[in-house]
Amino acid sequence: MPNSSSIVLSARALERTVTRMADEILERNDGTDGLVLVGIQRRGVQIAERIAARIESSEGVRVPLGALDITLYRDDLQTVGPRPVVGKTLIPVALDGRNVVIVDDVLFTGRTIRAALDELADFGRPARVGLAVLIDRGGRELPIQPDVVGTHVEAPHGARVDVFVKELDGKDEVVLTSGAAA
């Protein structure tokens, strides 16, 4: 069965979306006080970096930026066969009493976020934890909802949503591929 791909976000649209997400995060947090962005490895980290850059240009403040690799907190490690590659976790500030915003590229089943919440709890007790995602594709398997969404995409279970970022992939683009997995 042939796959059909369509572009969800072009480079320009991705940039506008990230800008709006940054503004919404500021609005919800009432500025940059106590704000910490934590990107999820891998592409959540790059999205978080861009949000931080946008906040810096509009507010003149560099908010602390962390990276979280949730591999060791996955709930399917007993069944996935060969061990997934572990990435880098770096939380540069104490999280106690902070307003932490988790940033990820695609929100799907919610299991990654469940793992991220568990991992964050090992770093301290934030005043509040929010969730900002570039793409919400639906299909949740856990009671987890985002606070800030770049774009909603209707993607059935077998479909793929791929986020490409210049830093890792050489281009900025979000692509929806339906049908059999590529």
Next chain:
Amino acid sequence: MSAPLGKDLLGLEQLTAEQINLVLDTALPLKEISERTIKKVPTLRGATIVNLFFEASTRTRISFEFAEKRMSADTVNVGAAGSSVSKGETLVDTARNLEAMRIDMVVIRHPASGAAQFLAERIESNVINAGDGTHEHPTQGLLDLLTLRDHFGTIAGKKVCLCGDVLHSRVARSNIWGLTKLGAEVAVCGPRSLLPNAIEEMGVKVFDRIETAIEWADALNVLRLQLERMHAGYIPSLREYNRVFGVTRERLDRAPRDVLILHPGPMNRGVEIDSDVADGPHSVILNQVTNGVAIRMAVLYLLSGNTPQLAEAAKGIA
């Protein structure tokens, strides 16, 4: 994507460069866990690990235990004294009885070379060799490689000399396998009575004088003189050994470059290594210890995905 390690870690001889790099690359992000306030991740929750230590050990046993606990595994320590081993139970019987209590992994240290492999061939659980006789000590070899890579950025092309009691050293053997596979130039230096016959066949240079070794090397891995294994006159006296083969400040000061100093511990200060070298600016001996926990966490993590039951389960999903 990545080459799995297989069921057991018995030695670096059996591993490819790709597998060695997988362990090193996995250990790198795991170092961060030991820096946290809560030094624990849930990865091995529910897994039971038995540490079978039939030979004295402080560093390795505690390092494995920290690694296991920081990955949330449940652990049991068994020593030769105070267990049924002292009543004459065989190694396999001990292990089979432990397996009957449903364990997942065995970490074994044993005075007989080949003990880990012997056990691995007879039980289902993952087996990790924590040192078998004078054969191999793979996690020590891996942590030495990680320490060298941390410092130099790469292993390939670096000149590493193993100094001293190579004959009795499983650390030396694991180092030689690992270093040569990653493209380092390897040498050994020590009295001929403490070098194995035909050591050149492992692809290493031999230096008879410590001064020439220091002149050549980027790093020295100074081995412990294993007095407990020396039942015959291998060296005239400790003082004479230190005078001729000791790694001293004066000798290092004459080197054309800064030489990195490693030692697997425990050190005989004033014998194979002088205190001002062990505690000096180019010593990474304590970095080795820190890296040891991360390496062992990486090995536990990578092996835990390679039990036969899991392979079956994975097939069901794919």
